[in-house]
Amino acid sequence: IEDTDLQRSTDESTRSIIEGLEWLGLDFDEEMVFQSANADKHRVAAGRLVDEGKAYRDFTPKAERTDANVKKDIADRARAHAAEGIDHRSNPFRDLSKEESDRRAAAGDPFAVRLKVAREGASQFTDIVYGEQERAHSEIEDLVLLRSDGHPLYNLSVVLDDIEMGITHVIRGQDHLTNTHKQILLYQAFGAPVPRFAHLPLILAPNKAKLSKRKHGEVVSLTTYRDRGFVPAAFRNFLALMGWSPPEGKEILSREEMVEAFSLEAIGRANAVFNFQENDPRHWTDDKALWMNAEYIRTMPLDQLLPMVKTELRAEKLWREEYDDDEREWFAKVVDLIRQRFFTLKDFSSQGRSYFSEDFDLDEAAVRKNILKEPRLKELLPQLADRIEAVADFTAATAEAALRAFAEESAVKAGLFINASRTMLTGQSVGPSMFDVFEIMGRERSAMRLRSQRPWNEFQ
RNA sequence: GGCGCAUUGGUGUAGUUGGUUAACACGCUGCCCUCUCAAGGCAGAGAUCACGGGUUCGAGUCCCGUAUGCGCUACCA
Numbered sequence: 001i002e003d004t005d006l007q008r009s010t011d012e013s014t015r016s017i018i019e020g021l022e023w024l025g026l027d028f029d030e031e032m033v034f035q036s037a038n039a040d041k042h043r044v045a046a047g048r049l050v051d052e053g054k055a056y057r058d059f060t061p062k063a064e065r066t067d068a069n070v071k072k073d074i075a076d077r078a079r080a081h082a083a084e085g086i087d088h089r090s091n092p093f094r095d096l097s098k099e100e101s102d103r104r105a106a107a108g109d110p111f112a113v114r115l116k117v118a119r120e121g122a123s124q125f126t127d128i129v130y131g132e133q134e135r136a137h138s139e140i141e142d143l144v145l146l147r148s149d150g151h152p153l154y155n156l157s158v159v160l161d162d163i164e165m166g167i168t169h170v171i172r173g174q175d176h177l178t179n180t181h182k183q184i185l186l187y188q189a190f191g192a193p194v195p196r197f198a199h200l201p202l203i204l205a206p207n208k209a210k211l212s213k214r215k216h217g218e219v220v221s222l223t224t225y226r227d228r229g230f231v232p233a234a235f236r237n238f239l240a241l242m243g244w245s246p247p248e249g250k251e252i253l254s255r256e257e258m259v260e261a262f263s264l265e266a267i268g269r270a271n272a273v274f275n276f277q278e279n280d281p282r283h284w285t286d287d288k289a290l291w292m293n294a295e296y297i298r299t300m301p302l303d304q305l306l307p308m309v310k311t312e313l314r315a316e317k318l319w320r321e322e323y324d325d326d327e328r329e330w331f332a333k334v335v336d337l338i339r340q341r342f343f344t345l346k347d348f349s350s351q352g353r354s355y356f357s358e359d360f361d362l363d364e365a366a367v368r369k370n371i372l373k374e375p376r377l378k379e380l381l382p383q384l385a386d387r388i389e390a391v392a393d394f395t396a397a398t399a400e401a402a403l404r405a406f407a408e409e410s411a412v413k414a415g416l417f418i419n420a421s422r423t424m425l426t427g428q429s430v431g432p433s434m435f436d437v438f439e440i441m442g443r444e445r446s447a448m449r450l451r452s453q454r455p456w457n458e459f460q
Numbered sequence: 461g462g463c464g465c466a467u468u469g470g471u472g473u474a475g476u477u478g479g480u481u482a483a484c485a486c487g488c489u490g491c492c493c494u495c496u497c498a499a500g501g502c503a504g505a506g507a508u509c510a511c512g513g514g515u516u517c518g519a520g521u522c523c524c525g526u527a528u529g530c531g532c533u534a535c536c537a
Contacts, residue, residue: 286486
């Protein structure tokens with residue numbers, strides 16, 4: 001956990017990272033290391049570099065900058081320096097004698113510690129994703145290792161911790177590609193072997209801006225996907241496809257298959273756009289992510305889905321202990337039936353509500369189209385309820401036979417009864433095959449709902 | 461301002477060492493199936509491979525330039 005900047009790194013932010021990884025099923029084998037916990041060691045190491053002459057104390061007073069205008073500041077200063085013909089890297093303290101430096105430090109003058117970057121030469125490395133990288137030392141400023149308050153900075157801390165942990169491969173965002181050269185200089189200063197690097201393309205917002213929590217809100221947070229009904233494996237699968245593609249072209253991959261198929265070499269170099277429309281609830285996140293989630297919901301092993309549905313129903317106070325006990329089989333059948341057209345786990349408690357509770361809404365458009373449009377239904381539906389109730393061995397097939405027979409007697413199309421029944425029983429105009437719904441709802445409940453007066457009471 | 465990285469249909473990507481009609485997934489359109497909506501099946505629209513030069517018999521693939529986007533250039537990470 002790279003939390004060297006204690007002001008920005010909050011418990012909240014690290015908890016969100018950890019929860020997100022856990023939810024995705026990305027667990028880890030070793031202990032979690034907090035960079036901030038090793039600050040003392042990092043300070044000592046920087047001091048050693050000063051003693052060896054590889055770093056120096058900079059007594060220049062700290063320049064105050066705000067996050068908002070750093071980029072502009074940097075550009076402005078670079079322009080000014082170029083105009084006046086001064087080397088922006090020049091620093092009067094770089095070549096201060098050791099005695100003078102020690103004397104001022106002992107006198108209590110505040111100082112930052114900077115790495116003394118060679119003026120000549122270049123650093124290079126082979127990135128596993130981006131290939132050969134080279135950067136002249138003249139492009140690298142004498143980076144600050146320790147702030148004047150003694151606080152170690154990120155570039156120093158990562159390198160030191162990675163050396164201590166024996167890290168062999170550093171895999172991170174492309175935003176660190178050019179920083180890597182500085183870190184290599186540090187590995188060399190400490191006489192440690194340089195690890196392999198693999199930089200990953202970034203994920204951009206639809207307007208191609210870098211995706212950030214501040215600008216794009218909850219759509220970037222993993223916990224959002226958990227809370228809005230994503231199956232972890234589905235989102236993990238979708239995410240894996242941003243910037244990487246499986247060699248065989250098969251896109252739906254289990255964790256095991258992904259481990260098998262994955263290689264750093266197959267990662268692309270262009271940033272990926274995460275396609276979502278902030279103000280459209282139907283497209284609140286990437287369409288393909290939504291599709292992938294639906295695909296998982298309808299095809300994953302039922303016994304893996306059931307606990308997720310249980311959690312969802314419980315959160316919405318729709319869960320009954322019988323579903324784990326006497327009605328276990330029934331519950332599994334309902335879920336299997338309705339999951340076919342659901343996109344998120346949330347749908348089980350919203351669109352699927354009528355299967356688990358008598359307290360469900362009637363969709364007004366559905367009621368008008370399927371029930372109120374045909375006035376005779378007010379008379380016929382209760383009669384249909386009688387017929388349904390009279391069915392001896394109640395199944396989808398026998399319910400269908402009864403309904404069709406009554407339709408013929410009443411000289412109406414079966415479709416009229418079917419669509420009306422769907423709305424009476426589920427409140428909706430769409431859903432699974434109606435006879436399966438009858439069977440699932442059962443004889444009593446079906447008859448009772450067919451006799452309901454709600455459509456006329458609520459919409460007339 | 462300097463340096464770096466990238467650029468294939470709306471989105472995610474595939475396109476081996478340059479070689480026929482640029483492939484797949486999502487999305488979109490139509491048809492079939494059908495009690496509705498999905499799913500599924502079939503068909504289809506959509507890309508002058510950012511632009512301009514060059515090398516070559518031949519370039520999405522190689523070279524140069526331009527543009528655009530992103531990143532770094534911080535006593536942020």
